[in-house]
Amino acid sequence: MAETAPGSAAPASGKAPQRATSEVPFAPACRTMPIFFLHIPKTSGSSVNAFLKALYGEDNFTEHAEYKLPHLLSGRLPTMVCDCVSAHIPLFAWHLYPETAVYRRVTLLREPWARLVSHVNWINRFNHDKELPTAGPKAAPLKHVSAVLRETDFADPASIRRLFDEANAQLQFTDWDNLQVRMLLTGNMQAMTKPLAQADADNALGNLAQFFVYGFCEDNDAFQADLVRALGLDYGISEVRENPGAMQVLTTDNTLAREIFAPWIEWDQQLYDRAQLIARQRKGG
Numbered sequence: 679m680a681e682t683a684p685g686s687a688a689p690a691s692g693k694a695p696q697r698a699t700s701e702v703p704f705a706p707a708c709r710t711m712p713i714f715f716l717h718i719p720k721t722s723g724s725s726v727n728a729f730l731k732a733l734y735g736e737d738n739f740t741e742h743a744e745y746k747l748p749h750l751l752s753g754r755l756p757t758m759v760c761d762c763v764s765a766h767i768p769l770f771a772w773h774l775y776p777e778t779a780v781y782r783r784v785t786l787l788r789e790p791w792a793r794l795v796s797h798v799n800w801i802n803r804f805n806h807d808k809e810l811p812t813a814g815p816k817a818a819p820l821k822h823v824s825a826v827l828r829e830t831d832f833a834d835p836a837s838i839r840r841l842f843d844e845a846n847a848q849l850q851f852t853d854w855d856n857l858q859v860r861m862l863l864t865g866n867m868q869a870m871t872k873p874l875a876q877a878d879a880d881n882a883l884g885n886l887a888q889f890f891v892y893g894f895c896e897d898n899d900a901f902q903a904d905l906v907r908a909l910g911l912d913y914g915i916s917e918v919r920e921n922p923g924a925m926q927v928l929t930t931d932n933t934l935a936r937e938i939f940a941p942w943i944e945w946d947q948q949l950y951d952r953a954q955l956i957a958r959q960r961k962g963g
Contacts, residue, residue, distance in 0.1 A: 782891075
């Protein structure tokens, strides 16, 4: 799904900025059209990152830039000069950084229930082979939620309800709560934690419509083809598929959990359905 974003035209060809400053965390290298891949967790972003790295070149691409961001903003690292930035950075935050409008924005959506199931299973890794983070505002809530998840019986309505209630009580933990809408919100510093409403779903859809290219996890090849076409490049579609699914404690056929967790996908479902409709209309389908 390709659409030109107002005010995000590619810079004229020339040398990359010479000045390194924490005030500008990212700057284009001006070798290829600069893009920002807004990586919404559990939407096949790892496969897209592998594709983007091949497309732009390892030296002109950075992934998980959110980990470097504190060092960039503090001046401990100089401005990151590259044409392709991929990060779990919400749109409202990306807009705060100077000169990011030069990067055209791209993203993927995923069917909300499948995304939520995948994210629940991913969090469950903290109960097995993944080390819990120890710093940041989400560290304690994540530790609590993963512990409750470890004790959850997904065949027992009361146990599922306890997980739902305990996760909702952790105000810094909204990874399971309509995360796709939250990642696409602008105009509100509390986008990742505030209660959502219809206006937020509308805001997210309006912002998505301004993206240079957006697509859907279920048809990653079409997204890649749309992006290559929009960039005007001659490049074959990647067959790389990264980040296989984690150990499953929840499956998409668990209708009991889906019913209890319904508020966590309500606004994401509306966003996804409306985005699909717009994409079909624009392609004449």
